[in-house]
Structures are given as C-alpha cells and as structure tokens.
Amino acid sequence: MREVDVKSIIPVVKKLCIDANYYLGEDVIARIRKMKEEEISPTAREVLSILLENYELAASEKMPICQDTGIAVIFIELGQDVHLTGGDFYEAINEGVRQGYKDGYLRKSMVSDPIIERVNTKDNTPAIIYTDIVSGDKIRITVAPKGGGSENMSEVKMMKAADGIKGVIDFVVDRIDRSGGNPCPPLVVGVGLGGNFEQSALLAKKSLLRSLDEPNPDPKWAVVEQEILTRINKLGIGPQGLGGRTTALAVHILHKPCHIASMPVAVNVQCHAARHKSIEI
Amino acid sequence: MSDVIRLQTPLTDEDVAQLKPGDKVLISGKIYTGRDAAHKRLVELLEKNQELPFDIKDQIIYYVGPAPAPPGKPIGSAGPTTSYRMDPYTPALLDAGLKAMIGKGPRSRSVIESMIKNKAVYLAAIGGAAVVIAESIKKSRVIAYEDLGPEAIRELLVEDFPCIVANDIHGNDIFIIGKQKYREE
Numbered sequence: 001m002r003e004v005d006v007k008s009i010i011p012v013v014k015k016l017c018i019d020a021n022y023y024l025g026e027d028v029i030a031r032i033r034k035m036k037e038e039e040i041s042p043t044a045r046e047v048l049s050i051l052l053e054n055y056e057l058a059a060s061e062k063m064p065i066c067q068d069t070g071i072a073v074i075f076i077e078l079g080q081d082v083h084l085t086g087g088d089f090y091e092a093i094n095e096g097v098r099q100g101y102k103d104g105y106l107r108k109s110m111v112s113d114p115i116i117e118r119v120n121t122k123d124n125t126p127a128i129i130y131t132d133i134v135s136g137d138k139i140r141i142t143v144a145p146k147g148g149g150s151e152n153m154s155e156v157k158m159m160k161a162a163d164g165i166k167g168v169i170d171f172v173v174d175r176i177d178r179s180g181g182n183p184c185p186p187l188v189v190g191v192g193l194g195g196n197f198e199q200s201a202l203l204a205k206k207s208l209l210r211s212l213d214e215p216n217p218d219p220k221w222a223v224v225e226q227e228i229l230t231r232i233n234k235l236g237i238g239p240q241g242l243g244g245r246t247t248a249l250a251v252h253i254l255h256k257p258c259h260i261a262s263m264p265v266a267v268n269v270q271c272h273a274a275r276h277k278s279i280e281i
Numbered sequence: 282m283s284d285v286i287r288l289q290t291p292l293t294d295e296d297v298a299q300l301k302p303g304d305k306v307l308i309s310g311k312i313y314t315g316r317d318a319a320h321k322r323l324v325e326l327l328e329k330n331q332e333l334p335f336d337i338k339d340q341i342i343y344y345v346g347p348a349p350a351p352p353g354k355p356i357g358s359a360g361p362t363t364s365y366r367m368d369p370y371t372p373a374l375l376d377a378g379l380k381a382m383i384g385k386g387p388r389s390r391s392v393i394e395s396m397i398k399n400k401a402v403y404l405a406a407i408g409g410a411a412v413v414i415a416e417s418i419k420k421s422r423v424i425a426y427e428d429l430g431p432e433a434i435r436e437l438l439v440e441d442f443p444c445i446v447a448n449d450i451h452g453n454d455i456f457i458i459g460k461q462k463y464r465e466e
Binding site for chain 1 (some may be wrong): 286295303318345346347348349351357359361362363365384385387400405407408409410411412413415416422429430431443445447455456458459460461462463464465466
C-alpha cells in the first residue's frame, strides 16, 4: 500500500489546467499543418494559418489558446494499492482547478444552477471528475478542458440493431452536417458505441483523449473511423464553416458491449482546440 | 479572399453596403461585447422602453466572454463565441440601431431577415484564434453588468480587428455559399 497525501494532488491539477489551456498537443498542430497543405479553399487555408499562428502565440505569450477555457473535465486512474490520506480527494482536485484557473488567468465559465439562477461560481468549479480504479499504486490524472460551443453540438441517439453500421455512420455524419460552423471546425469527432445511454456518452468523451497520431488499435474500427472522416470532409463545411474540405481532423471510436435490445450511439464534438494533458504520480 | 476593407466605428450605411460574404475586414474604433446573459438584460430594457447602458446606434456588438487580462495586457484571450445563442435577442437590437455583429457560426432566418430590414451585417471572427484577436484589442473596460463576470458588457478599443463578412445587407450567407462550393456528393 502506497500512501498519497491528497494535498500533493493540488499543484498537479493546477499545472495540468494551465498547461492544457496554453499548449496544444503537437499531434493536433501537425494534423492541421498537413491538412492545410491539402486544402483547396483559399479562405480555409488562411483560417488554418491563423489558427497555427494562434497556437504559437498562445504558447509564447502564456495565454490560453481559446478564451473558452472550458469545463475542467478530469479523468483519474487510481491504482488500487494507493491509500489516499490528508483530506477529501475530490475537494483537492477542485482546489487544483480553482488555483489553476485563477493563477493561469483562465476564464471561469461555470454557473451554479443550469436554468433558474445561472450565477457564475467565479472559480470554474465544480470540475467534472471520472474515476477508474486500476491495478498498481500510481495515480494518473488527465485534465481535458472542454469548451461549450463544441459540447453543445453533441448528441446521444438510442439506435436499433437493424440500423447497422450504415445507420451509425449516417447519424454521425448528419450530426456534423447539422453542426455546420458552430462547433469551431476543424473538429475531432468522438464516437461512443454500445454500453447504455450514459456509458455511450462517456465513451465518446474518452475517445477524444487518444492521440491523433495513434490509429484505432482494432483495424476493423480504424476502417470505420476513416470512412466517417472521409464523408465528413466531403460535407463542404470547412474551417469555421466558411467552406472547405478540412471539417474534421480525426474521428475516434470507443465501443463496449451492450444490451440485446439496444444500440446506443454518442457523438461528442471537439473543436480544434483539442486540449488534454496527463501526469502520472 | 478579396482585398482587405478597413472600417472605423461607428459604421455608416455606406460602410456596410459595400460588404460581400467572404470579404476580409479590419475594424478599428470602439466596439461593445455582449453574450448570452447580457443580451437577455439588454432586450428586457428595450421591452420596458428603458435606456441601454451604451448608445447602440451604428455600433458593433462582439459576442465574446474574454479570459482575464494577465499582468501587462489590456485583455486576456478573446475569440468569438457561437452566435446562434444570441439569435432570439438579435432582431430587437437591430431594430434599436445595431449595425453589425461579430461572432462565429451561422445565424437564423429571422436574424438574416432583420439584417436585410435594418441594413446590418454579420461578421465572422475566427473561433479559437483568441490570442491573435486579443492582440488587436488595445483597451478594455467594463461598462455594465459587472456581476456577470466574463459575460459583462465591455467597451473595447480595437485596431485592425480581423474578421470575414458572413452575411451582407442583402441576406447572402457565406455559411451556405461556402458549403455549397466545396461540398462533394
């Protein structure tokens, strides 16, 4: 058993919040650079150039890539041989978010009540925290700030087995078609298949954490991802919806077993600021 | 993209009449920020025939909730937010004299019709280019609704703020034109 004082989590979460918002992953930058070369719309190429300039400027000026510094979505893989001491684990994570968003000059985007009051909590808490218990005595923390504009274009559909793979692909492509320029394309499209209603959505979210440099480990799903990506990039939406072929950078699929009666499909739309940073302690 | 058109606020009818979808525009002068919560309050004031916190005639509203200013900067990252959420409130503001809006993503039919009626335009800023855009903002001060935090109304002084014409005064729409041009069946 390894003892970990929860107070040691605070600076780690703080750093991850700041780093994720200032420094976009090289995989995303490299993909945009490559797709810019292949883009046929002059406006689209110019938009992509400005986005690349923006990522460089964000890193050099130490400013967030986007003013929407997101809901702090946090994935914890907690080793089962870890004994957490010194206070409440989730409160420590929220304290890290609080400090990161304050000291990193990140925008506070959370309201206390979704409908009636909508008062800003002023420190970007509460974070949304998912915990998986895994083997070992380490803790892996991932912070994935998620902007509202792309999240708003996401959807879960409870489909029928008879809809088949074609029905799934049509639904995902149609979801992106209906989103148009709203979610800040070029996008990463996260797709969660199977499980049940809520698990499909979480799978879609988790699929966004995969590096754009890593293909789907299962070749048959890699083919489906490529087919969806090809169809999305024929929609004509382009960067920011202004027209072009660079609508999505990647499609990521995660799947799980499901009930004999069900075929849940979730699409979690991610803008080009596909931010996530991880640390293992 | 065509040549760059430079505009100074407040805008004139001639300023906006020349604009076509896809034109690159650089804006200088004072512009005002406002997003979801501020729009709700502005329209409530109009419904009660009360004065708005700024003179909206011939002005531009920029849909943004900026990040806090780091030390030594007038403002933090400040890219556009998605515009359709302001659609329910926009026709009332256009009727009150608003001449242009800056945001991202397409507008509803009723907003486009109101733009035609009021000879107003909608300009697209690049979503996620928030640091590049912040470089064009020289001053920022909250002029209303400080309690809304990032959603407060700010008066910004901008120099060569970059955007692209999305909707002109005739109802032409780059989100439709652009998509049709590059769509493959």
